[in-house]
Amino acid sequence: MNFWLMKSEPDAFSIDDLAERPEQTEHWDGVRNYQARNMMRDEMKIGDQVFFYHSNCSLPGIVGIAEVVKESQPDFTAFDPNDKHFDPKSNPDKPTWFMVEVKFVRKLLRTISLQELKQKTELADLALVRRGNRLSIMPVGQQQWDFILELE
DNA sequence: GCCAACGTTGGC
DNA sequence: GCCAACGTTGGC
Structure with a gap:
């Protein structure tokens, strides 16, 4: 089993939004970065555990846990000209972008802030x-x- | 292949 | 809102 951290802006999609989904699941669409895509497409497997991170907000940090429930499939939002994440270079026959589906596991008792994570020497190698x-x-x-x- | 210009991310 | 640090684009 592998472990991941996924960032989301709470104004756009928060841990509470995930928890309130009918099946508490959501596909992680809109990623338009090749490194991140490669991880979703090639490495993220069902059962992998995910830290849900809130970025671009008053208290950036880890707020909860999710898990991968569906492995990569084409990110269909790239095919929709009306979608914010439309990419004309991606098409259904040869998709450029992929996404996984994650399911809410739980919220943390408190937000473990970026500031706190930065202070820990044990986490010096954490990409974040x-x-x-x-x-x-x-x-x-x-x-x-x-x-x-x-x-x- | 180089690199300047530009757009985005995301902390602060 | 500012701006550093990237990634991408496109002229050459």
Whole structure:
């Protein structure tokens, strides 16, 4: 089993939004970065655990846990000219972009803030806290995962 | 293939 | 709103 961190702007889609979905699941559409795509397309497997991270908000940090319930499929929002994430270079015969589906597991008891994560020497290698990292999906090591959960 | 211009991300 | 750090685009 692998561990991941996925960023979302709570104004657009928050952990509560995920929890309120009918099946508490949602496909992670709109990713338009090749590194992040490759992880979803090639590496994220059913059962993998995901930290749900809120970005671009008053308190950026990890707010909950989700898990992968469906492996990669073409991101259909890329095919829709009316969609915000439309990409004319992607087509159904040869999709450029992919997405996985995640399911709500639980919220953390509190937000583990970016500021707090940055202070931990144990997390110095976590992609999230490395200089200039803008990836919206990134791997988390098992030890990092366990350490972060102990902060809760 | 280089690189300047531009757009985006996301913390602050 | 600012701006650093990227990634992408496109002229050459």
